[in-house]
Amino acid sequence: MSLPRRLLANWLPAYAALFVLFLYLPVMLLPIFSVNLSATPKFPLTGLTLKWYEGLPKTPALLDAAWNSLIVGVSAAVLATVLGICAARAVTRYRFRGQRAMNGLIMAPLVMPEIIVAVSLLIVLLSAGLSLSLLTVTLGHVLICVPYSISVLISGFEGFDRSLEEASADLGETTAGTFRRVTLPMMTPAIISSLLVSFTISLDDFIMAFFLGGNDVTLPVYVWGQLRFAAKLPSVLALGTLLLVASMVLLTVAEIMRRRAAARTQTTGGLLA
Amino acid sequence: MPERTMIQIDDVTKSYGDFHALDHATLTIKEGEFFSLLGPSGCGKTTLLRMIAGLDQPTSGSISIDGQPMDGIPANARPTNMVFQSYAIFPHLKVGENVAYGLKRLKLGAVEEKRRVTEALEMVSLAGLDNRGATELSGGQRQRVALARALVMRPKVLLLDEPLSALDKKLREQMQVELRRLQQAVGITFILVTHDQYEALAMSDRIAVMFGGRIAQIASPKEIYQRPVNRQVADFLGGMNFVKAEIVEENGQSITVDTQGFGRVKTERPPAFAPAGRSATLGIRPERLRVRWDDATAKHEVKGTVIERHYFGEITHLLVEIPGMEKPLSVTETNDFGADDLPLGATIRLGYDPDALVAMAE
Numbered sequence: 106m107s108l109p110r111r112l113l114a115n116w117l118p119a120y121a122a123l124f125v126l127f128l129y130l131p132v133m134l135l136p137i138f139s140v141n142l143s144a145t146p147k148f149p150l151t152g153l154t155l156k157w158y159e160g161l162p163k164t165p166a167l168l169d170a171a172w173n174s175l176i177v178g179v180s181a182a183v184l185a186t187v188l189g190i191c192a193a194r195a196v197t198r199y200r201f202r203g204q205r206a207m208n209g210l211i212m213a214p215l216v217m218p219e220i221i222v223a224v225s226l227l228i229v230l231l232s233a234g235l236s237l238s239l240l241t242v243t244l245g246h247v248l249i250c251v252p253y254s255i256s257v258l259i260s261g262f263e264g265f266d267r268s269l270e271e272a273s274a275d276l277g278e279t280t281a282g283t284f285r286r287v288t289l290p291m292m293t294p295a296i297i298s299s300l301l302v303s304f305t306i307s308l309d310d311f312i313m314a315f316f317l318g319g320n321d322v323t324l325p326v327y328v329w330g331q332l333r334f335a336a337k338l339p340s341v342l343a344l345g346t347l348l349l350v351a352s353m354v355l356l357t358v359a360e361i362m363r364r365r366a367a368a369r370t371q372t373t374g375g376l377l378a
Numbered sequence: 379m380p381e382r383t384m385i386q387i388d389d390v391t392k393s394y395g396d397f398h399a400l401d402h403a404t405l406t407i408k409e410g411e412f413f414s415l416l417g418p419s420g421c422g423k424t425t426l427l428r429m430i431a432g433l434d435q436p437t438s439g440s441i442s443i444d445g446q447p448m449d450g451i452p453a454n455a456r457p458t459n460m461v462f463q464s465y466a467i468f469p470h471l472k473v474g475e476n477v478a479y480g481l482k483r484l485k486l487g488a489v490e491e492k493r494r495v496t497e498a499l500e501m502v503s504l505a506g507l508d509n510r511g512a513t514e515l516s517g518g519q520r521q522r523v524a525l526a527r528a529l530v531m532r533p534k535v536l537l538l539d540e541p542l543s544a545l546d547k548k549l550r551e552q553m554q555v556e557l558r559r560l561q562q563a564v565g566i567t568f569i570l571v572t573h574d575q576y577e578a579l580a581m582s583d584r585i586a587v588m589f590g591g592r593i594a595q596i597a598s599p600k601e602i603y604q605r606p607v608n609r610q611v612a613d614f615l616g617g618m619n620f621v622k623a624e625i626v627e628e629n630g631q632s633i634t635v636d637t638q639g640f641g642r643v644k645t646e647r648p649p650a651f652a653p654a655g656r657s658a659t660l661g662i663r664p665e666r667l668r669v670r671w672d673d674a675t676a677k678h679e680v681k682g683t684v685i686e687r688h689y690f691g692e693i694t695h696l697l698v699e700i701p702g703m704e705k706p707l708s709v710t711e712t713n714d715f716g717a718d719d720l721p722l723g724a725t726i727r728l729g730y731d732p733d734a735l736v737a738m739a740e
């Protein structure tokens with residue numbers, strides 16, 4: 106082995122380890138400080154406690170925010186996925202004029218600065234006479250979820266054998282029946298992925314929720330509000346830890362489900378693969 | 379066999395832009411017939427099959443099934459069912475659910491539905507596999523499930539798109555026999571698409587040979603094999619010795635020619651025969667030339683020299699050079715009299731039946 110190669114072989118694992126540490130260390134600090142007795146996040150820990158967690162359910166504002174996040178997340182995920190199914194199906198099944206331009210436009214919000222989109226949306230919604238509420242937040246979230254939803258669904262639809270739908274028609278089934286009995290079940294893994302990804306994006310989003318929420322506060326906006334008070338930091342850490350654990354459990358369960366479904370339907374790909 | 383028409387293909391063309399995947403095809407298929415569409419890949423077989431199924435629409439021309447014009451009738455309302463080349467087994471359903479897929483819409487009731495599924499699975503020798511997952515099947519089993527799923531619908535016409543091409547040789551030959559038996563048992567009209575000439579010859583009542591979107595010949599396997607209308611058909615169906623000839627006399631039914639090597643021959647005039655000038659081509663299959671082992675000279679024989687010999691177990695292929703012929707003759711001979719021991723350079727006599735020499739268009 107040449108010298109540069111040997112150096113590389115020795116250093117690559119170290120580099121990878123450092124990278125992973127950099128990626129996960131801050132996240133690991135969250136649960137550690139959330140069980141710290143003192144309110145300031147500093148080493149050494151002064152003692153272990155669960156009091157910050159115990160305090161959480163006793164905060165009505167937080168419960169409200171969690172409830173709001175859930176409503177917005179579920180609605181946005183469902184809406185974005187329904188829209189995504191239509192778009193992905195159109196893109197994978199039909200060839201039409203202006204299709205490429207259309208693909209580009211649908212995907213554009215992925216790379217557009219979210220704050221610009223949020224402000225534009227704010228102007229549009231206000232001039233349309235809508236008052237800011239969870240509804241407007243949901244609309245904003247649908248907008249940012251749809252590109253992700255579509256890309257997840259397109260990858261799911263692309264491996265789909267056209268002749269399955271033709272076989273269904275050949276066996277007497279209508280177009281709607283074919284969609285219900287063949288297309289939809291075959292698409293289930295991709296649809297679950299899409300719902301999940303959209304829900305996570307909505308749950309995480311701060312900018313849309315901040316601009317379009319009015320007086321209705323979602324979890325990220327609540328967390329941001331609490332950060333101004335040093336004394337509330339441990340509760341925020343505890344809340345953050347819970348969110349972290351919840352999304353990890355959710356994603357793991359979904360991934361297991363997706364793999365099981367994929368083994369059955371031979372569908373490959375998916376954002377979480 | 380009943381002579382009722384089941385499928386009428388009338389001057390059907392399918393174009394993609396300037397390209398004609400199917401070019402003015404006209405064809406009649408009888409009830410209960412095992413009909414094959416035979417031709418090389420890309421000649422338009424699948425295109426025609428899909429238009430019969432209603433999965434594609436003809437650009438022009440019309441198709442009727444059992445007397446009913448099919449214009450505007452979608453696939454799900456046609457009395458046809460198809461075995462797809464990829465089998466298209468629904469991977470999210472069990473074997474039994476796959477077979478019951480089309481029955482569900484007929485609302486037969488659980489008992490009758492179950493009975494028909496069981497019957498169909500028995501028919502294709504898959505009894506008891508109802509609860510097997512669709513992805514846990516071998517290629518041969520998938521093919522049988524696809525067959526059962528179509529047959530259970532009791533269609534008037536069963537369409538099969540290269541159903542055996544994905545199977546290995548042994549299984550394929552076994553399935554050829556089974557498919558033929560099955561078709562005779564159920565009495566349904568079968569239309570088989572294949573590029574394998576042996577498959578078509580072995581299974582069909584009649585064959586349509588296709589090239590480049592056109593139907594070249596429609597006839598029984600024997601007729602197609604023995605009396606191909608042109609060189610292309612002759613070549614596609616197996617080995618053929620082409621013999622150059624000069625026309626000396628012709629009328630509507632027959633032609634008389636002077637051949638290289640085979641002397642003067644009078645033969646049937648094929649339908650599409652349109653010779654350019656006085657020259658014509660005759661053909662004779664290699665197995666219709668037989669080595670003569672006795673000493674008595676017969677009326678119909680040619681004499682030549684063995685220049686090549688290839689041993690194939692039960693048969694031997696010989697190449698025999700004939701004085702006065704441009705190309706050596708290919709001969710297929712059984713090995714019971716020692717064709718496999720003929721030395722190169724040996725002079726042999728080849729007997730033939732003059733009826734085996736057929737005229738064909740270029």
Ligand SMILES: Nc1ncnc2c1ncn2[C@@H]1O[C@H](COP(=O)(O)OP(=O)(O)O)[C@@H](O)[C@H]1O
Pocket residue numbers: 394398399417418419420421422423424425426
């Ligand atoms: N949707 C299509 N668009 C353009 N060309 C097609 C289409 N479907 C088939 N063709 C062309 O038509 C010809 C016949 O195809 P096909 O019927 O599938 O042939 P085969 O005899 O092998 O079954 C091929 O050259 C194929 O490329």
Ligand SMILES: [Mg+2]
Pocket residue numbers: 420423424425
């Ligand atoms: Mg084909």
